[in-house]
Amino acid sequence: MPEMLKTLLTVLLAGILTDNYVLAKTTGICPFLGVSKKFQQAAGMGIAVIFVMLCATAVTWPIYEYLLKEFELTYLRTIVFILVIAALVQFVEIILKRFIPSLYKSLGVYLPLITTNCAVLGIAEENIDTARDFLTSMSASLGVGLGFLLAMILFAGVRSRIENCPSPKPVRGLPITLIAASIVAMAFLGFNGVVQNLFA
Numbered sequence: 001m002p003e004m005l006k007t008l009l010t011v012l013l014a015g016i017l018t019d020n021y022v023l024a025k026t027t028g029i030c031p032f033l034g035v036s037k038k039f040q041q042a043a044g045m046g047i048a049v050i051f052v053m054l055c056a057t058a059v060t061w062p063i064y065e066y067l068l069k070e071f072e073l074t075y076l077r078t079i080v081f082i083l084v085i086a087a088l089v090q091f092v093e094i095i096l097k098r099f100i101p102s103l104y105k106s107l108g109v110y111l112p113l114i115t116t117n118c119a120v121l122g123i124a125e126e127n128i129d130t131a132r133d134f135l136t137s138m139s140a141s142l143g144v145g146l147g148f149l150l151a152m153i154l155f156a157g158v159r160s161r162i163e164n165c166p167s168p169k170p171v172r173g174l175p176i177t178l179i180a181a182s183i184v185a186m187a188f189l190g191f192n193g194v195v196q197n198l199f200a
Helices: 003-016 029-034 039-068 074-099 101-110 112-116 118-129 134-164 174-191 194-198
Strands: none
Touching: 003 134, 003 194, 029 101, 029 112, 029 134, 029 174, 039 074, 039 101, 039 112, 039 118, 039 134, 074 101, 074 112, 074 118, 101 112, 112 118, 118 134, 134 174
C-alpha cells in the first residue's frame, strides 16, 4: 500500500476512533448533549457538522498557507477561521431552511451553535499546528466529522434506552446523561493502539 494512502487512512480512522473529538478530547459537547435525544436530530446534526468541517478545512487551509503566511498575518488565524466557519454555518442554515424545514426546526438553536462548536474550529487549528498538507487535512476533517456523527448516533441510541428505563431520582435528567456519556467515552478507549498497528 502506498505510504500516502496509509497516512490518509490512519488519520481518517484516528479521527473516528482513537482521537474522537467528542469522546476522547471532549470538544463539541454542547450539541452532543443537546441534540442526541432523537436519532434523526443526531444524524442531521452530525451530517451538518461533517459538511461544515470539510468546507471549513477546504477554505481555511489555503487561506492560511497562501494568504496569512504570505503576508505575515498568521496572528489573525483564529479570527479568520471563525469568520469562515460562521459564513459556512449560515449557508447550511439557509439550505436546511429551504429544503429540509423539519430538520431545521428540530435542530433549533443548536444549528447556529455549530459556529462556536470547538470541534469545527479545533480541527482547522490542528491541521495548521501539525503542518498537514491539504489532502491529509481533508482526511483528518472527514475522520473527525465521521467520529462526531458516530458519537451522536451511538449516544442517541443510549439515551433512548435511558429514557425507557427507570433510574434513581437523584440522577435523573442531566446527571444520568453525563454518566452514560462517560461510559461510552471509556468504551472508546478500547480502540487505543488499534489504528497505529493497523497498517504496521
